Amino acid sequence: MYDLIIIGAGPGGVAAGIYAARKKIKVALIAESFGGQSLVSADVQNWIGTKSVSGYDFGKMLEEHLKAYKDDIEIIEGERVNGVEKLDSGFKVKTNAGKALETKAVLVLSGSRRRKLGVPGEKELDGRGLAYCSICDAPLFGGKDVAVIGGGNAGLEAVLDLDPYAKKIYLLEYSDSLKGDPVTQEKIKKNSKVEVWTNIKTTEIFGDKFVEGIKYEDLKTGDKKELKLGGVFVEIGAIPNTEFVKDLVATNKYGEIVVDHKTQRASVEGIWAAGDASDVLYKQNNISAGDAIKAVLNIYDYLSKL
Amino acid sequence: MVKIYTTPSCVYCKQAKEYFQKNGVEYTEVDVVRDEAARDEMIKKSGQMGVPVIDINGQIVIGFNQKQVEKALKK
Numbered sequence: 001m002y003d004l005i006i007i008g009a010g011p012g013g014v015a016a017g018i019y020a021a022r023k024k025i026k027v028a029l030i031a032e033s034f035g036g037q038s039l040v041s042a043d044v045q046n047w048i049g050t051k052s053v054s055g056y057d058f059g060k061m062l063e064e065h066l067k068a069y070k071d072d073i074e075i076i077e078g079e080r081v082n083g084v085e086k087l088d089s090g091f092k093v094k095t096n097a098g099k100a101l102e103t104k105a106v107l108v109l110s111g112s113r114r115r116k117l118g119v120p121g122e123k124e125l126d127g128r129g130l131a132y133c134s135i136c137d138a139p140l141f142g143g144k145d146v147a148v149i150g151g152g153n154a155g156l157e158a159v160l161d162l163d164p165y166a167k168k169i170y171l172l173e174y175s176d177s178l179k180g181d182p183v184t185q186e187k188i189k190k191n192s193k194v195e196v197w198t199n200i201k202t203t204e205i206f207g208d209k210f211v212e213g214i215k216y217e218d219l220k221t222g223d224k225k226e227l228k229l230g231g232v233f234v235e236i237g238a239i240p241n242t243e244f245v246k247d248l249v250a251t252n253k254y255g256e257i258v259v260d261h262k263t264q265r266a267s268v269e270g271i272w273a274a275g276d277a278s279d280v281l282y283k284q285n286n287i288s289a290g291d292a293i294k295a296v297l298n299i300y301d302y303l304s305k306l
Numbered sequence: 307m308v309k310i311y312t313t314p315s316c317v318y319c320k321q322a323k324e325y326f327q328k329n330g331v332e333y334t335e336v337d338v339v340r341d342e343a344a345r346d347e348m349i350k351k352s353g354q355m356g357v358p359v360i361d362i363n364g365q366i367v368i369g370f371n372q373k374q375v376e377k378a379l380k381k
Contacts (some may be wrong), residue, residue: 039317056317078372127354127368136316137356139339161315210355 001102002026003303004296005093007081008109008241010036011047012275012288014062016107019296021069025303028074028103029066030081030095035059036111037238037276038285042135042161048286055135081110084245084271091270104306105299108245108257108266108273109292112238112283117149121205129211129231134158143167144230147214149202151178154235159188162233169193170227172200172216174236205232240277252279264295272299308333308379311348311359319358322370331379 006016009031020027038044041055053061066075076099083094090104114132116122122130131137134148138161146166148158151173157180162169171178171188176198178185188194203224204215213228240255250258250267257266257273261280264272272295274280275288308326310333312319326333338345338357345355352359352366360367362378 033321042315056320059317127352127356129355131356133316133318133356136313136318136358139313139315140345140355140357142339 001090001104002028003103004028004105004107004299005030005091005101005103006107006109007031007093008036008111008275008277009034009062009066009077010038010109010111010275010288011062011285012036012109012111012292014066015289016109016274016292016296017066017073017075018069019293020299021066021072023296023300024072025300027072028076028101030076030079030093030101032078032080033059034063034066034077036285036288040133040135041157044285046284046286082244084248086248086268104270104303106245106271107264107292107295107299108242108271108277109275109288110241110244110277111288112240112276114234115237115239117202117205117234117236119202119204121207125205125207125211125232128209129207129229130205131231131233132235134161134233134235138162138165141166141231145228146170146231146233147172147227147229148233148235150235150237151175151180151196151198152235152237153180153184154237155233156180156184156188158233158235159191159194160184163191163193166193166231168195170229171196172202173198174201174219175199238276238283242273242277245271249273254279256280263298264291265298270302307361307363309361310335311338311344311357311361313337313339313357316357318370322358322360322375325370325372325375 003025004027006029017029038055039059044058079095079097082096085092093101142165145168147170148155149172199219201217217224256279259278264274274291274295276283336344348359365378367374
């Protein structure tokens, strides 16, 4: 029986793992890979204490830091948790590799994944000019007109990733203004290659073998039009990875685990959550790490009273 | 023979190459940004234009899916 099982190895999972290992409790961490969603970021400039680091190196940094404690924490890498079951005392955590571990406490730090548009053509053209990883695939769109759908930070970053390659970049935002950091917005607005369109609802992605364009509605005028494109990058936010506990704990309408923000406790005793899997207002690496640590400290108090 | 089609900035490509190195799998790498012929070849083989694409003795794996890669290597 474990004292604690930590699910996830983004900044939250790793922070929790380090704190739990240092508390010398019997702890395991289960994760598919290290780094979280920043793994595909070209440059992380706001991880406190580090001026600039690529997403890939950020993941490596986290991995190395946690593995420095490998004698005090069991790390189960390359597996995904697909169920948490309540027992008479404690919980059973199951993985897609068939493992089942029993534990007194569970800390969910499973983060989130990309949201899809849900429009015609999206499925058919996935990978065929419709891309989700701009840092990976931007170089393949040399000389092309492309669109980035979504004006949050990820959308702005996608524009920067595409800038050295694409001929023209349309940044399409559904609401009436961009949402990403003003410092990046300014950079993008100065770029003559980029056109920012707001109040744009994408209604279809079309193309025969590869993306040829999108259909959209201008929400201000009600006009329905087409835009010819050689590529489309979608960055419209995220869906929390919480399916494996959704029958066990309370979640909000977005699927985020509802927690007490003073302690990170979920609605069921023995389960904690933090980071993007929780209903925290701001989804940030630094906040995930801090909230995850808060959870471990509270779990430690909880375990010592059992 | 293992051939991986990559772009220099692609993190999943790096993960795949690390996996090959760790497990002693010999591979050749082509950068599809510099090599246009290789880019066309990759698109033809995989029917799509995302990296990485890994050709393991004719079996095509799109993205770095460790389980699929292991399976293809065993054959």
